[in-house]
Every structure is written in structure tokens, then in C-alpha cells.
Amino acid sequence: MLGVAREKARVEGVGVDGEEVVRFLEGDVGALEGLEGLELGNGEGEEEEEEEEKFDVITICSALVLLDRPGEAMKGWVERWLKRGGRLVCDVPCPRAMLGIKTLARVGKMVGVETLGDWEWVEGAESLRKMMEGAGLDARVIETEAWEEVPSRTKFLGRMGEEGVWGVEEGGDVFDDLTRGREKWRERREEARGLFEVEWRGMGGEDGLVREVNGLFVGIGVKR
Numbered sequence: 001m002l003g004v005a006r007e008k009a010r011v012e013g014v015g016v017d018g019e020e021v022v023r024f025l026e027g028d029v030g031a032l033e034g035l036e037g038l039e040l041g042n043g044e045g046e047e048e049e050e051e052e053e054k055f056d057v058i059t060i061c062s063a064l065v066l067l068d069r070p071g072e073a074m075k076g077w078v079e080r081w082l083k084r085g086g087r088l089v090c091d092v093p094c095p096r097a098m099l100g101i102k103t104l105a106r107v108g109k110m111v112g113v114e115t116l117g118d119w120e121w122v123e124g125a126e127s128l129r130k131m132m133e134g135a136g137l138d139a140r141v142i143e144t145e146a147w148e149e150v151p152s153r154t155k156f157l158g159r160m161g162e163e164g165v166w167g168v169e170e171g172g173d174v175f176d177d178l179t180r181g182r183e184k185w186r187e188r189r190e191e192a193r194g195l196f197e198v199e200w201r202g203m204g205g206e207d208g209l210v211r212e213v214n215g216l217f218v219g220i221g222v223k224r
């Protein structure tokens with residue numbers, strides 16, 4: 001993704017002629033302390049100078065749910081790198097969005113197969129708002145409309161023949177589609193498939209269908 005970002009900057013002509021407008025740094029956003037290029041102040045802990053160099057805006061797009069401890073990470077960004085009055089903008093998928101990848105993450109935890117992130121804490125807009133408040137922000141969270149172009153939407157077409165609607169009994173097929181050719185699932189495949197089927201069935205409505213609705217919660221917070 002850094003490669004994509006660099007290319008976009010090049011195409012847009014941002015920072016051409018050696019002018020440093022955008023700087024790309026590579027690191028774990030859950031542990032940014034000590035990352036080269038992100039130091040604040042003169043290194044002598046002068047508070048005013050550090051405050052001046054902090055960011056006006058911090059944003060994280062389509063990645064908060066990939067972090068193991070998102071609340072802790074957010075608190076760190078706000079405390080250390082956001083100016084007073086600065087904004088943090090972030091998003092998380094709604095509970096009915098990206099059901100395949102999310103269920104796979106849950107099953108991975110059950111059988112000890114490593115998958116990225118923690119999606120379980122997102123129960124509604126309020127979960128994100130609380131996390132942001134806990135990080136020291138005055139926060140507002142909005143829910144987007146459902147939309148079609150979502151990279152992590154569940155692509156498998158079930159018996160209903162349309163995207164986003166499956167029978168409750170089709171969990172095993174969705175699992176197969178998501179894990180095809182993925183070596184890390186090989187040893188626990190049978191057990192994981194069974195658990196996935198149970199989870200999938202549990203998400204079904206009275207009509208016997210599982211429905212995916214791809215919307216996001218978008219949070220905008222101002223540092224107190």
C-alpha cells in the first residue's frame with residue numbers, strides 16, 4: 001500500500017522537485033514510539049516545541065479493525081502525536097459488513113490459526129464513539145449508507161445467485177472459497193470448517209438467509 005501511495009503522490013505531482021510535502025514512513029501503527037522520522041521537538045522534551053510539531057489531523061482508513069489493540073493504539077496517537085484541537089478520523093465496518101473475513105477471523109482464534117485483527121468489539125456506532133472518547137477525543141460517529149464497492153466483501157455466490165445473500169447452510173462453501181489454497185488452514189481445515197458453519201448459521205435470519213450489508217461507521221474526533 002505504501003507503493004500505491006507513493007505512486008499516487010507521483011501522479012498527483014505532490015512533493016515533486018525534491019520538495020518534501022508528503023513523507024512515507026514504514027512501521028507498526030500499534031507501536032510507533034521510536035520510529036525514525038517521527039521524532040518530535042529537539043529531543044530535550046520541550047513541551048511547547050513538541051506541541052507545535054504535532055499533527056493537525058491523523059487518519060486511519062480501513063485498518064483499525066486489523067489492529068490487535070485498537071483502543072490502546074488510538075490513545076497513543078492522540079496523546080503523543082495529535083495537537084490539542086486536532087482531529088482524528090477513522091472508520092470501521094458495520095456489524096453486518098464483510099461477514100466472510102470477519103467470521104474467518106473469529107474461527108481462526110478458536111482453532112489457533114493466526115488471522116489479522118480484532119473485529120469483535122464493533123457492536124455499533126457507540127463502540128467506536130466510546131473508544132474515541134477513551135482516547136481523549138470529543139467524538140461523533142456517523143453510519144454510511146450501504147455501498148457496493150468494498151474490497152473485503154464476501155465474493156462467494158451462493159444458491160441465491162446474488163452477492164451478499166446466502167442460505168444459512170452455505171457456511172462450509174463460503175469457508176472453502178475464502179481459504180482455498182491457503183496453507184495456514186490446512187491442518188485445522190476440518191475443525192475450522194465445522195465451526196465456520198455453526199457461526200454462519202447463527203447469523204441467519206428467520207427466512208433462513210444470511211445477509212451482508214456493507215456500510216461503515218466513520219468517526220471524527222477532536223482532541224480535548
Ligand SMILES: C[S@@+](CC[C@H](N)C(=O)[O-])C[C@H]1O[C@@H](n2cnc3c(N)ncnc32)[C@H](O)[C@@H]1O
Binds near residue numbers: 029
Ligand atoms: C485494507 S488496507 C487499507 C490501506 C489504505 N489505508 C486504504 O484505505 O487504501 C489495510 C492496510 O493496513 C496495513 N496494516 C495492518 N496492520 C498494520 C499495522 N499494525 N501497522 C501498520 N500497517 C498495518 C496493511 O498492511 C494494509 O496495507
